[in-house]
Amino acid sequence: MSHATSLPIVVWFRDDLRVSDHPALTAAAATTAPVIAVYDLDEESPGLRPLGGAARWWLAGSLRALARDLRARGVILVLRRGPAARVIPDLVAETGAVEIVWNRRHDPAAAAVDEAVADALTARGIGVATFQASLLTEPDQLRTKAGGPFGVFTPFWRALLARPAPRAPLPAPTAMQGFDGVGSERLEDWRLEPTVPDWAAGLRAEWTPGETGAQDRLARFLDAGLAGYATLRDRPDRTNTSRLSPHLRFGEISPFQVWDAAMLARDTRRGGATAADIDKFLSELAWREFSYHLLAHTPDLATRNYQARFDAFPWRSDPDGLRAWQRGRTGYPIVDAGMRELWTTGWMHNRVRMVVASFLAKHLLIDWREGERWFWDTLVDADPANNAASWQWVAGSGADAAPYFRIFNPVLQGEKFDPDGAYVKQWLPALRGLPAKLVHRPFEATPDELRRAGVALGDTYPRPLVDHRAARERALAALAETRTS
Ligand SMILES: Cc1cc2nc3c(=O)[nH]c(=O)nc-3n(C[C@H](O)[C@H](O)[C@H](O)COP(=O)(O)OP(=O)(O)OC[C@H]3O[C@@H](n4cnc5c(N)ncnc54)[C@H](O)[C@@H]3O)c2cc1C
Missing domain, CATH: 1.10.579.10 (DNA Cyclobutane Dipyrimidine Photolyase, subunit A, domain 3)
Incomplete structure (x- = not known):
């Protein structure tokens, strides 16, 4: 990646709405180039499934939080809407950026969009760099002995454990140089949140979308939920699961951060959790990895019987x-x-x-x-x-x-x-x-x-x-x- 340039670098945010442990943002910050952060609401690219109502509500809160966290570091979050294959190259052309970075996605439809965008930009001489951030093990990194994808969880989990330990999470970049003069759409115009009727009161009462909300949820869980997880995680009348799932879904926290925090809790015996509690919790995190492994190898998993x-x-x-x-x-x-x-x-x-x-x-x-x-x-x-x-x-x-x-x-x-x-x-x-x-x-x-x-x-x-x-x-x-x- 080039260094000490005044031409801007674009960071394309997607299902990774955070500033810490964000390898693409960290790489951009390291160049000293002015940083343009963009989120594109893409409901048009073929194969991409539009978000449902509750997830749209979440996305609005998450983008607001991300914009705040970026602004505190000197960077404006630019919002655009439309098919990524048009929107992203247009933004690059409009700003004169010569490089773009993003964290990889593993839903095959989204990965295909990313590949098309990368091809179009590379053909124009734009530098494209992508990073691993959303999965501990990317779908192609794990294969059965016969060389195929896994279809059974336990051997998948064993194979995951046999790999080198997940890397340590990255700290959030501190100050970055922003880039002025690039227009953004207004979040309110996207109408992600319900108005009439406003059915989101129960959601607002329960959740705080965004990275701070995710970190708070993790801390609360480590202090007062993880102990007993192995036996009590099946009890809906208890609060022994992390409730990190929406935060992980939108990438407000990375699995590397969760893994690392759980391993640290093992060493420090934080909250009184046992090794069994922690192993069980990590294996649940691995079910998420397994689901992505399946989806990557079975793109129509939501519509077609696997068997x-x-x-x-x-x-x-x-x-x-x-x-x-x-x-x-x-x-x-x-x-x-x-x-x-x-x-x-x-x-x-x-x-x-x-x-x-x-x-x-x-x-x-x-x-x-x-x-x-x-x-x-x-x-x-x-x-x-x-x-x-x-x-x-x-x-x-x-x-x-x-x-x-x-x-x-x-x-x-x-x-x-x-x-x-x-x-x-x-x-x-x-x-x-x-x-x-x-x-x-x-x-x-x-x-x-x-x-x-x-x-x-x-x-x-x-x-x-x-x-x-x-x-x-x-x-x-x-x-x-x-x-x-
Ligand atoms: C019918 C059905 C539909 C589901 N739909 C979703 C969904 O759309 N999104 C979603 O994130 N999870 C889904 N799950 C899996 C699971 O129910 C949730 O991940 C879990 O309840 C989230 O709560 P938690 O964060 O407190 O989990 P914890 O027990 O604290 O687990 C930590 C994390 O591990 C992952 N995880 C835990 N259990 C599973 C699992 N069985 N499969 C895959 N990942 C898991 C999640 O990312 C979760 O946040 C579904 C399960 C069922 C049975």
Whole structure:
């Protein structure tokens, strides 16, 4: 990279909305050239999936935070909108920049856009440098012994651990030289946040998008959540998971930073976490890596069964069932609580995600892609790799998928992982009067018990949409059909 030049260098921000551990920004700062930071809202390039509503809300907050953090270092964040293959070369031409840097993306559609932009700029003599920042191990760095991509998590995880330890995170550049005179669109004009109706109050109450919010969340987790993670991470009534997922999704924190902080916590015994807690947490981070590995090698993971035999699966068309599931009105409290948590906060606990996804795909026999789409629109952490891979995993059609005969019993799942019903009662106030032994099975309460709890089934809380046993038999029959087809 050239040095001591007065011609500007462009840093193209994408899913890496932070200033620390940002190798592209660090490289630009090291040149001493004036720095132009740009974010391009690209909803037009072929194959790029537009963000859902909750993620758009998040993006607005994240860009505001990034603009603030860059401004404090002397750099303006330039906002542009349109297909990157036009917008980025235009910006380079307009500013007379001779170099551009960015951190690599691994969603194949986004990677294809990046490649086209790099080719166009290189052909014009612009220097292009790209960096590893968003994954500990990029998809092509890990191969099975036979040379192919991994399709099973455990050997993938072992291979990841066998590689050299992840690099140490980079500090944020201090002051940089900015570049004046380049126009920016206004964030408000992008209308990323809802106005009428403003459904984002629950999101605002729960989250602080941006790098500072991410670092605060990590610190809180290390102090008061990581200890016990190995055993309590499945409990939605506890706060033992990090809630870093939207921050990781938008790259407000890097996996290198999370890894490093967890390893340091191991050495210092911060918060009282054990080695088992830390190993488990790091392995979950590796599931994110695995999802990206799968997506990189299976670009249509969100739309096509990973296992082709599922193409013959007899999905049902059931718009009423789908709507009841989306609204949290299935009559199974753990499912409904999860769907209300999602609707209100844009997030749902992992165990509950598994239960609600299983309920949709197996109890209702509704195509997992319907669920994937709903999550895409409502999750603040909606992620092209994690969402698609996880939905396929639960439906049984995915890589290293749950065995086809595993059909979660929503009552038993609730009783096991929310034993006092605290989680259910938080999201379903109508059930607050029920004792713990009935809160996951209100339909088994006697009329007297219901009356005492102030619950009117079919009125204040729905009756079950399907009978668990019958739904289970139906799902097993459908799955057996697929198995032999
Ligand atoms: C049906 C379904 C859909 C999902 N959709 C998404 C999604 O769109 N975006 C998303 O980030 N995660 C998704 N997940 C995975 C998981 O539920 C979330 O990553 C996790 O709940 C986030 O909470 P946390 O940050 O507190 O996780 P922690 O337990 O603190 O884990 C730390 C980080 O590891 C990663 N991680 C943890 N569990 C998984 C997992 N099972 N698969 C992949 N990465 C994982 C996440 O980046 C997470 O932030 C989905 C899971 C299911 C079952």
